[in-house]
Amino acid sequence: MDQTIENPAQSPDGLLVVGQVDSDGDNAPHGFPSMIPPIVATVLFPPVGLVSLVNAVRYRRSVREGKPAVAQALRARNWATYAFGAALTTLIVVAVAAFLLLNDHAVLRAYFDLDALSKSIPDIAGAFVSNLTVSITAEIGIVIWGLVLAVGRSLPGRAYLPIRLIVVGYIDLFRALPGLLTILLIGFGLPATGIGFFATMSLYQTGAIALIVVYGAYVAEIFRGAIDAIPSGQLAAARSLGFGYFGAMRHIILPQAIRSTLPSLLNWYISVLKDTSLLSVLGLVEGLTTARIQVTFMSNLSPLVGVSLCFLVVTLPLSRLTDYIIMRSARKRQGKA
Amino acid sequence: MSFVRLEHVGKTYGPINVLNDLNLRVDKHEVVCLIGPSGCGKSTMLRCVNGLESIQTGAVFVGDLEVSSPIVDMNAVRRRVGMVFQHFNLFPHMTAIENVMVAQRRVLGRDKGAARDIAFRLLSRVGLSKKVDKYPEALSGGEQQRVAIARTLAMSPQALLLDEITSALDPELVGEVLEIVRELANEGMTMLLATHEMSFAREVATRVCFVADGAIYEEGPAAKILSDPDRPKTQAFLRRLVESHRL
Numbered sequence A: 001m002d003q004t005i006e007n008p009a010q011s012p013d014g015l016l017v018v019g020q021v022d023s024d025g026d027n028a029p030h031g032f033p034s035m036i037p038p039i040v041a042t043v044l045f046p047p048v049g050l051v052s053l054v055n056a057v058r059y060r061r062s063v064r065e066g067k068p069a070v071a072q073a074l075r076a077r078n079w080a081t082y083a084f085g086a087a088l089t090t091l092i093v094v095a096v097a098a099f100l101l102l103n104d105h106a107v108l109r110a111y112f113d114l115d116a117l118s119k120s121i122p123d124i125a126g127a128f129v130s131n132l133t134v135s136i137t138a139e140i141g142i143v144i145w146g147l148v149l150a151v152g153r154s155l156p157g158r159a160y161l162p163i164r165l166i167v168v169g170y171i172d173l174f175r176a177l178p179g180l181l182t183i184l185l186i187g188f189g190l191p192a193t194g195i196g197f198f199a200t201m202s203l204y205q206t207g208a209i210a211l212i213v214v215y216g217a218y219v220a221e222i223f224r225g226a227i228d229a230i231p232s233g234q235l236a237a238a239r240s241l242g243f244g245y246f247g248a249m250r251h252i253i254l255p256q257a258i259r260s261t262l263p264s265l266l267n268w269y270i271s272v273l274k275d276t277s278l279l280s281v282l283g284l285v286e287g288l289t290t291a292r293i294q295v296t297f298m299s300n301l302s303p304l305v306g307v308s309l310c311f312l313v314v315t316l317p318l319s320r321l322t323d324y325i326i327m328r329s330a331r332k333r334q335g336k337a
Numbered sequence B: 001m002s003f004v005r006l007e008h009v010g011k012t013y014g015p016i017n018v019l020n021d022l023n024l025r026v027d028k029h030e031v032v033c034l035i036g037p038s039g040c041g042k043s044t045m046l047r048c049v050n051g052l053e054s055i056q057t058g059a060v061f062v063g064d065l066e067v068s069s070p071i072v073d074m075n076a077v078r079r080r081v082g083m084v085f086q087h088f089n090l091f092p093h094m095t096a097i098e099n100v101m102v103a104q105r106r107v108l109g110r111d112k113g114a115a116r117d118i119a120f121r122l123l124s125r126v127g128l129s130k131k132v133d134k135y136p137e138a139l140s141g142g143e144q145q146r147v148a149i150a151r152t153l154a155m156s157p158q159a160l161l162l163d164e165i166t167s168a169l170d171p172e173l174v175g176e177v178l179e180i181v182r183e184l185a186n187e188g189m190t191m192l193l194a195t196h197e198m199s200f201a202r203e204v205a206t207r208v209c210f211v212a213d214g215a216i217y218e219e220g221p222a223a224k225i226l227s228d229p230d231r232p233k234t235q236a237f238l239r240r241l242v243e244s245h246r247l
């Protein structure tokens, strides 16, 4: 790394220097590494800013002395980048902080009243368990129902045409309606039928059924895409071994299809969990309803922050997990190629 | 009575006539090679034998079962005739041994231990006893095709349909797969195979059929068809092979 740059205008990676050295040669090159990020960062966030400033100055001096070292140039550029990032982060943090503190901490007090937060959170968390229970029950039902619909839609031959048409109609219908509307239709409709089985259902059960009906349609399309993506040779191989159509689906095609949809299913679970708050229209006491009652009660928005935290505790790790699964399968594919 | 019989078979894909009054018989212990330019209908013929394709006219029999009958037990037909594909079609979510076990367990209802024993014996037979727990993606093309053969043999078929099983392989891997087919032929397995490997056909075939226009255009002993055919299209096909140094 004690290599030197003959002409600073032609750096090894072509990024170091973009400008030309002045004809008399004793000036630092124009352009990168610019002094502006280090200077701005020194003002906004000195710990990083100062280091970058020192490095930039050193590099300039070495250029002026006619022996700029590559290592030094790289260091100067790296620190200039850090300085830029640090300056930007500082600006954002300051802006957010200013917003919270504005008007004598009005925003901060409205959203993050620790007293209100700690008082409301036990009730909210207790109610949020309903969201979790309903969403998990619904998700299991959604996966099964989605699979049934997807297989129904993939049935081969003319004999199954009516079934295919019904399934397509169902999927189109429930994807075309607002979820809230379907929830109202099913949640109030099922008990109103007067049929004993439905009439005695709890709000949890009708709510879960409503979510299954809506999200089953979406998840069915994901499964269908995954089934279609499996090479036709897989079905031919399974059939030639004596598997019937449904046996081949169950043991050969669906296991592969489900595997490839795992990240999508996790994403849809996040949507289902979020939409459990819509079930409050049916009268289900869930996290968000409880939080809203507390808001009225306390004249403070902190309970909403509390219920946000409940959702985030579940959804954020799931988002990361989804990304991780996608990344891992992408790496696997690359490793194979 | 021949084991496999195709009688006056006609098959169309929309307006295209793929098979045209095709007649073909394969006796027990015979090895019949189908040769012909690509697109002449070899794969389609094989797929009609185990009912992967339906036919419009004529009849297909396997033993005493009429494959083309609407009331045939198709799964019984497929248990009798195994098929090996050009692109292996192994199940990618299963290891080699699971590939060989799954149909034994789910179709034949064998218990896990018995299926595993049979699978291990067959994989050893095709020289893969050390790779039983590998997934297909970790195996070479030749190894994958050998697993596919073991998977088919695990169903104890009475005949095999082999559809250009070496044409997706690198040249140096062709030998290991053909060696297994050669052994099966020596053991008296009934086989109907589509192939581009003329020297192999010459070696194992009891009969070679040249396919053209969706039917058997000329057939006879390998020595005759591959060296001195009587009819012009067969002669032209062989001439082209010689010119491209494939014979």
Ligand SMILES: Nc1ncnc2c1ncn2[C@@H]1O[C@H](COP(=O)(O)OP(=O)(O)O)[C@@H](O)[C@H]1O
Pocket (backbone or CB within 6 Å): B013, B016, B018, B037, B038, B039, B040, B041, B042, B043, B044, B045
């Ligand atoms: N699924 C299909 N749909 C339409 N045409 C097909 C289909 N499969 C095969 N064919 C046509 O049938 C003919 C015979 O194909 P194939 O049996 O695969 O020939 P070969 O195996 O001898 O190369 C070809 O012309 C091909 O284009």
Ligand SMILES: [Mg+2]
Pocket (backbone or CB within 6 Å): B039, B042, B043, B044, B163, B164
């Ligand atoms: Mg073919």
